[in-house]
Amino acid sequence: MRTFIYLLFVIALFSSCKKENKEQEEPLFSGPYNIVYIMSDDHAKKAISAYDTTLIKTPNLDRLAEGGIVFNSAFVTNALCGPSRAVMLTGKYSHINGFRDNGDTFNADQWTLPKELQKNGYQTAVVGKWHLKSKPQGFNHYTVLIDQGEYYNPRFVTEADTLRPIGYTTDLITDKAIEWLDTRDSLKPFMLMVHHKAPHRNWMPNTKHLSLFNEDVPVPDNFFDDYENRSDAAAQQDMRIDDMFLSMDLKLQPDNYEKETGTGGGGPNFDPERNWKNIYGRLTEEQRKEWDAHYDSIGDNFRKSDLTGKELSLWKYQRYMKDYLRSIYSVDENVGRLLDYLEKNDLMESTIIIYTSDQGFYLGEHGWYDKRFMYEESFGTPLLMHIPNYSGPSRREEMVMNLDFAPTLLDYAGVPSLPELQGKSLRNIIEGKDSEWRNSVYYHYYEYPHGWHNVKKHYGVRNERYKLVHYYNDIDQWELFDLKNDPNEMVNLYDHPEYIDMVDNMKNELLKLQKEYHEPDSIVQKTIQKTE
Numbered sequence: 001m002r003t004f005i006y007l008l009f010v011i012a013l014f015s016s017c018k019k020e021n022k023e024q025e026e027p028l029f030s031g032p033y034n035i036v037y038i039m040s041d042d043h044a045k046k047a048i049s050a051y052d053t054t055l056i057k058t059p060n061l062d063r064l065a066e067g068g069i070v071f072n073s074a075f076v077t078n079a080l081c082g083p084s085r086a087v088m089l090t091g092k093y094s095h096i097n098g099f100r101d102n103g104d105t106f107n108a109d110q111w112t113l114p115k116e117l118q119k120n121g122y123q124t125a126v127v128g129k130w131h132l133k134s135k136p137q138g139f140n141h142y143t144v145l146i147d148q149g150e151y152y153n154p155r156f157v158t159e160a161d162t163l164r165p166i167g168y169t170t171d172l173i174t175d176k177a178i179e180w181l182d183t184r185d186s187l188k189p190f191m192l193m194v195h196h197k198a199p200h201r202n203w204m205p206n207t208k209h210l211s212l213f214n215e216d217v218p219v220p221d222n223f224f225d226d227y228e229n230r231s232d233a234a235a236q237q238d239m240r241i242d243d244m245f246l247s248m249d250l251k252l253q254p255d256n257y258e259k260e261t262g263t264g265g266g267g268p269n270f271d272p273e274r275n276w277k278n279i280y281g282r283l284t285e286e287q288r289k290e291w292d293a294h295y296d297s298i299g300d301n302f303r304k305s306d307l308t309g310k311e312l313s314l315w316k317y318q319r320y321m322k323d324y325l326r327s328i329y330s331v332d333e334n335v336g337r338l339l340d341y342l343e344k345n346d347l348m349e350s351t352i353i354i355y356t357s358d359q360g361f362y363l364g365e366h367g368w369y370d371k372r373f374m375y376e377e378s379f380g381t382p383l384l385m386h387i388p389n390y391s392g393p394s395r396r397e398e399m400v401m402n403l404d405f406a407p408t409l410l411d412y413a414g415v416p417s418l419p420e421l422q423g424k425s426l427r428n429i430i431e432g433k434d435s436e437w438r439n440s441v442y443y444h445y446y447e448y449p450h451g452w453h454n455v456k457k458h459y460g461v462r463n464e465r466y467k468l469v470h471y472y473n474d475i476d477q478w479e480l481f482d483l484k485n486d487p488n489e490m491v492n493l494y495d496h497p498e499y500i501d502m503v504d505n506m507k508n509e510l511l512k513l514q515k516e517y518h519e520p521d522s523i524v525q526k527t528i529q530k531t532e
Contacts, residue, residue, distance in 0.1 A: 032122075032414045033388070034351040035191040036338070037405075039088075040331050041081060041129060041200040042371065043357035045382045047328050054218060055363070056325050060336030064355055065384045065394070069430065073399045074383035075441050075462070076359045079371040081148075081200075082106070082131050083446075084358035084402060089113055091406030091421035093517050094444065099132065101447035106132035111418070113406040114138035114191060120415045123188050125180045128173040128195035143176045145169070149197045151204035151327075153282050166284060168206045170198050170327075174334040178341050189413070194338065198327040199361075201369070202248050202279070205326030207290035212329060217321040219314065222488050225366040229491045231469075231477040238265045238454040239362070239370040241320055242313050245272035248279070250319045256299035265370065265453040317364050324363070352412050353386035356402070365488070372455040374443045374469050375489050379462070387412075387430065398429050398437050399464070422517055439463055442513040444523075448473060459523065461510040468494075468506035472526055480506065 046052040050065040051072075077087050078094045086099035089112040094100045098107050114124040115138030123140050130136060130144035139159075146155045149169060156163040156176070165172050177194045184190055205212075227235035245264040246252045249272075260273055283291060298319070307315050335355065342348050360378045362368035371378035383400065403423035410417050411425040428434035444459040460469035460479075467489070469479040480494040480503055493499045511527045 031412070032189045033412045034189050034347060035117075035122075035409055035413065036194065036342070036351055036353045037191065037409070038194045038196070038335060038338070038353070038355045039085075040196040040198060040328075040355075040357045042359070042361040043199060043328065043331070043382055044361040044363050044377065045380055046363060047199075047325065047361075048382050048384075050384065051382065055321075056213075056328060058328070058332040060332045060339060061355060061384060063339060064335065064353060064386055068353075068384060068386040068390060068394070069392070070395045071383040071385070071400055072395055072397055074356070074381050074401070075379050075399065075443070076381050076402045077443060078445055079359035079373070079378040079443075080445065080447060081129075081358050082133075085130075085132060085195075087402050088405050091403060091418075091423045093403070093422055093442075093519075094446065095519060095523075096422065096517075101451060102131075103447070103450055104133075106134045108132070108134040108137040111420075112138050113409060114193075116410065116415060116418075117191050117413055120413065121188060122413065123184050123190040124192075125177075125184075125190070126193040126195065127176045127180065128193075129197050129200075130195070141180055143180075144195075145197060148200065150279070150282055151197065151202075152287060153284065154197075168330065170196055170206065170330040170334050173197075174337050177338060181341060181345075191409070191413075196331055196334075198331050199324050202251075203320065203323040203327050204251075204279075205323055206330045207287060207294075209326045209329050210290070210294040213322045213325045216318055217325070219317060220364045222490060223317065223364050223367050224310070224313075225490070227366075231471050231479050231492065232475055233373075233456040233458065233471045233477065234366070236454060236456070237368070237373075238263055238452070239368050239372070241316050241364060241367055241369055244316050244320065244369070245276070247276040248272040250316060251276075251295050251323070252299045252302060253295075256303050267452065313367075320369060321363060348386070349388045351386075351388065352409070354405070354409075355382065355384040356405075357381050358402075370453055372445055372447070372453060374445065374458060374460045374462075374467070376483070376487070379443060385426075385430075390430070392430060392432075396429065399439070399441050399462075400426055400429075401441055440509050440513065442510070442517060444519075459510075459514075461506055461513055463506075463509065466502060466506055468503065468510060470510075470526065478503075 047055050048061050049058045050062045050070050076084050082102045083094045083099050086097045086106050090097040118124050118138050124138060125141040126136055126139050127143045129149055136142040143156045143158050146157060151169050153166050154169045173196055177192060243263045244250060245262040246257050246260055254273060264272055342351060359371045360380045361371055362377050365377050404426050407417045407421050407423045408426040411427045429437050440461050440463040442461055446457055448457045456471045456475060457473040458469055458471040465484050467481045467483060471477045478494045479492045480499060481489045514524050514527060
């Protein structure tokens, strides 16, 4: 009996050693890493539960963050859809890559990240929103939406055809992404860019999610901001929830109200009712049936309630927020589908995954929706990263930018960066290689007076505590905020005597960054004149 037990012990020990040796013989994946870059449109940080659980639970985005990194201080260089995409592709500021606002056309002949990866053996693909006007270059495959795209039954352009599938766009984008993953060459590394339209205006949820978020959403403390103690730019914008279109934004049919009263940030020739009629007309009969079953009662109640003043403002806020959150629910659901695919196909341990947005978004702060301003809600952006076998801190506080994405992904792909790229590889701080990371970030917004929402041109600098902003063009005004004592940016300290030295320090930092990033002399001189 003792002999038998001894033999069992030897067999078990041998099996254990054999297993341990086998594990030792299988080194961790050393690259080049695959890359999945997921970007939504106008996704506010506070609408991701990895950042804030007040508004929504996003289990799949949280799942991406678990074991990965949540960047608490990620920012954009220019809070607008097209320019943000151009910065990501080029690793350069708008004044260098040439795409300053949505009226521009991206010069696709210039250097881009996908071109460089493709040159170094990567398969590359982009699916979803493109919004750069020029034909995508540097991709083995693309299936992109025309212009902003539609929420239902969208038109996609590929390198060979125009597609008109039936369905909800967030689902369809994920379908196309998975189709490409299934047909790629499995022997080559890949970069897949998945660009969701949602939750961009006009926030049309999937019909299967219309029953979600029926409880009232908390209202920001500064929803009824009167814009005192700020520059004129804060008061002169056209992006208040108060002014949303009843039709296009809030999905009421014309028989639910007497007349369209919102300005909605549209141009002088924009017809919101006609626009909504076209959008609504895209729905199939089955989709419209489900849509009407939900929204008809909302319209009936609105007509009967005869809301005015603050009650009307709060009603608009709740309508906007519920549809916004429902749209995000679908994004989260589809991020889960993509993660499931990567897990099922044993790709998680060889793939870098990024989730971000082209910028942040206002969810009622200052009474606003949209983006553009250098205030925190739109200047900041969500950034979640999955890095195989990562064991460092789950949250990082360093100030990072979308400018850093291109050099970071080149680094993880094992491809040398280029000296003309203006960002820095996040791998340096992720792996503790950079003890002298940046201590300030630079911003520049251009789309005025053309475009929507009437936000003045401005540039500025932010460090860990203070932010200095200069509005220029048809005004010449400055703002200084103490983000520690005034996180909602309600009080402009620029003209307060006790902050004279801080203003000078921030202007010097601003000037330093403008020169470092090669801003045109005309911009640098504006700062110099105010610094002397």
